[in-house]
Amino acid sequence: LLGGVDEAAALADARALGVPECVVKRGARSTLIHQAGTPDWLEVPVTPVAQVVDTTAAGDAFAAGYLSRRLHGTDAPSSAAFGNALAGRVIQHRGAVIPRATMQDLVDAA
Numbered sequence: 001l002l003g004g005v006d007e008a009a010a011l012a013d014a015r016a017l018g019v020p021e022c023v024v025k026r027g028a029r030s031t032l033i034h035q036a037g038t039p040d041w042l043e044v045p046v047t048p049v050a051q052v053v054d055t056t057a058a059g060d061a062f063a064a065g066y067l068s069r070r071l072h073g074t075d076a077p078s079s080a081a082f083g084n085a086l087a088g089r090v091i092q093h094r095g096a097v098i099p100r101a102t103m104q105d106l107v108d109a110a
Contacts, residue, residue: 011041021076025062025087031080044080049088057096062087069110082110 066083
């Protein structure tokens with residue numbers, strides 16, 4: 001979006017936006033979080049899944065999980081971990097909407 005040609009440039013561009021919190025989801029790689037007043041990006045690991053079936057809704061699932069936890073007052077790293085877990089669950093199923101029962105344990109633990 002901002003013209004960066006590599007990850008380092010894209011992260012520098014994102015950080016320069018001056019927003020209080022910036023989250024970068026990187027697929028199977030760790031999620032990055034930058035919060036105002038901190039010098040570095042924080043990495044939140046992603047747990048690999050056994051079989052990826054459909055990645056169509058991975059980003060939306062992450063965003064839903066992350067934002068739901070932040071709106072409930074959970075800190076950014078824990079919220080990213082929840083978003084990563086939810087996205088990991090979603091990509092193991094076909095389609096964007098998975099049965100609630102397949103993610104109930106995540107919801108209950110949150």
